[in-house]
Amino acid sequence: MTAAVRPLQLGYVGLSVSDPDTFATFAERVLGMVSVPVQGAARALRMDERSHRIRVHQGERNDLAYLGWQAADDATLDALVASLRVTTTELAADWAHSRGARRVVAFVDPAGVPGELFVVDETLHPDPFVSPKIKGGFVTGGQGLGHAAIRSDVRGASERFYGDLLGLKLSDRITCRAGDIDVDIAFMRTNSRHHSVALAGPIPARMHHMMLQVATLDDLGRAYDRAVRAQVNATTLGRHPNDRMVSFYVRTPAGFQIEIGWGGLEVDDTTWSTTTYDRVALWGHMPVDAP
Ligand SMILES: [Fe+2]
Structure with missing residues (x-):
C-alpha cells in the first residue's frame, strides 16, 4: 500500500x-x-x-x-x-x-x-433523504455507511488482507471473556470513523452485526423505544470503551443483529495510538432474551 x-x-x-x-x-x-x-x-x-x-x-x-x-x-x-x-x-x-x-x-x-x-460516477437519489423516524439523519458521508463485524477465523491473514492490502489501519483491540465466550476483536478503520470493519472470532455466520449511526441522541432514544416496543432489542443501551459509541443491538428478522449508535468518536490519525481494551462495554449492553 x-x-x-x-x-x-x-x-x-x-x-x-x-x-x-x-x-x-x-x-x-x-x-x-x-x-x-x-x-x-x-x-x-x-x-x-x-x-x-x-x-x-x-x-x-x-x-x-x-x-x-x-x-x-x-x-x-x-x-x-x-x-x-x-x-x-x-x-x-x-x-x-x-x-x-x-x-x-x-x-x-x-x-x-x-x-x-x-x-461511482453519481449515486445521488433524485429526492432528498427524509426519514419519518430518524429526523436528524444518519451519520454517513466520508465515514461511509457504518461498520460491519465479520468473521475472521484466520485472524492473521484477515488483518494482513484488510491492513496491508486494502490499507485499513488497526484502531484497537478488545480481548476479554464475556459470559462463556472468549472475545478477541480487531477494529480497523479506513477514514475517521473509529472502525469500518471489526474482525471477530470464528463466528458461524459471515457477519455478526452491522452498525448504523444516527446524528442525535433523541433519534437513538426513539429507535430504542421502537425496538423495545417491537421486542427486538437484543441488548440494553450501553457504551463501548473504544469507539465510545452509545448504542444498542436489535435482532433483525434475518437473524443477524444491527447496532444503532450515536456519538462515536472520530479518529485523528496524527494523535491516535493503538490500545487493547479488556471489556466490550463501559456500561450497559446487557443481553435481552428474545420473547
Ligand atoms: Fe459494532
Missing part, C-alpha cells in the same frame, strides 16, 4: 435474506431507513442522499452477501486490485450499474467474506 492511495469507505452492503419484504418493513419501522425499488435485488434501503446503501437480495443465507468498499477513483481501484493477491472478478457493467456503481471488482477475503471494490 502506498501513501498515494486514498482511503476507502464502506459504501454499500448486500444482504441475503429469505424474506426481503419482512426485512424491509422492519428496516423502515424500527430502524427508520427508507425502502426503494432497485434493479438486481428484491429491495433496497436508503439512509442518506445516495440512491441506496443496502441491497436486500432474496436468498436463504440470512447473512451478509457482500461488503462494498468504495475507492475514490479508477486509479485507486486499479492499484488495490493489483495488490490484493486473491482472485478478483470485474462485474459486467449492468451489474455494476445495479449497485449504483460504474465499476465493481469482486473478491473473497481470507475468511470467506465476499467483498467488492467499486467506483
